[in-house]
Amino acid sequence: MSERRHELQLEGLTKTLDGDIVVDDVTLRIASDERVAIVGPSGAGKTTLLRLVSGAVTPDSGTVLLNGTRLTSAAVSHAYPGSTLVDRRTALSNVLIGGSSSRSWWRGLIEPLVPRNPDRALELLDRVGIVDKADARADTLSAGERQRVAFARALLQDAPVIVADEPTANLDPSTSTTVHEVLDDAAGDRLVIAVLHDMDLAVTHYDRIVGIANGAVQFDRPAERTTVAELEGTFDRVYAKSSATRTAAENRSLERTHASERVTGFWYDTPGHQK
Numbered sequence: 001m002s003e004r005r006h007e008l009q010l011e012g013l014t015k016t017l018d019g020d021i022v023v024d025d026v027t028l029r030i031a032s033d034e035r036v037a038i039v040g041p042s043g044a045g046k047t048t049l050l051r052l053v054s055g056a057v058t059p060d061s062g063t064v065l066l067n068g069t070r071l072t073s074a075a076v077s078h079a080y081p082g083s084t085l086v087d088r089r090t091a092l093s094n095v096l097i098g099g100s101s102s103r104s105w106w107r108g109l110i111e112p113l114v115p116r117n118p119d120r121a122l123e124l125l126d127r128v129g130i131v132d133k134a135d136a137r138a139d140t141l142s143a144g145e146r147q148r149v150a151f152a153r154a155l156l157q158d159a160p161v162i163v164a165d166e167p168t169a170n171l172d173p174s175t176s177t178t179v180h181e182v183l184d185d186a187a188g189d190r191l192v193i194a195v196l197h198d199m200d201l202a203v204t205h206y207d208r209i210v211g212i213a214n215g216a217v218q219f220d221r222p223a224e225r226t227t228v229a230e231l232e233g234t235f236d237r238v239y240a241k242s243s244a245t246r247t248a249a250e251n252r253s254l255e256r257t258h259a260s261e262r263v264t265g266f267w268y269d270t271p272g273h274q275k
């Protein structure tokens with residue numbers, strides 16, 4: 001991977017889904033090697049924002065630029081959850097699948113079966129601390145080990161931007177901490193943008209916290225200058241606006257948020273929050 005510095009610019013990103021503004025005029029600049037956590041209530045628009053960055057969703061308006069030119073999907077890799085590994089394949093084979101997208105389709109098909117050059121994949125498994133499990137089938141690995149394999153798979157693509165949507169959602173707190181440390185270390189000078197529900201993890205393991213509510217940026221602070229209580233307080237103030245002062249779109253977003261919270265329980269991992 002090149003050592004050049006990168007800058008990602010999100011300029012006025014807006015996305016409407018089913019008539020509602022889900023991402024509302026988001027502008028952010030993110031530099032190389034920054035670890036950015038996106039936090040916010042359920043239904044706030046975090047995943048949609050990440051999908052706009054990765055190109056999976058097209059904005060209604062606004063742009064995503066890398067070093068001043070439009071970001072291509074090849075410049076973004078996904079650190080998908082470990083649950084997305086192919087169970088019957090080895091850890092090494094799963095990592096090689098991640099590198100297939102940059103090669104011809106037929107090589108992509110056969111390479112995981114007959115690895116031609118596994119050196120780089122082995123190096124990445126080593127970097128995430130599980131090279132000794134390279135030949136183990138994915139379904140014999142622990143949840144934390146699977147997540148490490150998923151990170152190695154993402155890193156093989158050598159993209160300057162890594163996006164991760166709740167990469168440790170189903171891991172216990174201690175394993176979550178470890179795998180975020182692994183990602184931080186292994187990502188090197190890449191930009192990492194992760195959506196996280198757990199604000200403790202965000203504040204502890206990320207450089208910068210971007211809070212999203214109603215599709216808009218509510219705060220953007222260095223992690224070292226914020227606390228979980230401050231983040232929660234900001235969200236409470238946003239959602240405590242009286243219905244009279246909320247716009248119609250904000251009211252609809254709030255209704256969606258409450259509906260999502262009933263399903264996912266946004267505040268479940270933030271002790272002290274009063275519903």
Ligand SMILES: Nc1ncnc2c1ncn2[C@@H]1O[C@H](COP(=O)(O)OP(=O)(O)OP(=O)(O)O)[C@@H](O)[C@H]1O
Nearest residue numbers: 017018022041042043044045046047048256260264
């Ligand atoms: N394809 C879609 N069509 C219509 N509405 C959608 C679509 N995808 C997402 N939405 C809505 O957009 C809003 C934002 O969704 P999004 O998944 O971005 O929120 P989120 O902040 O990531 O939520 P969570 O934390 O629960 O994952 C939600 O109200 C959701 O129902």
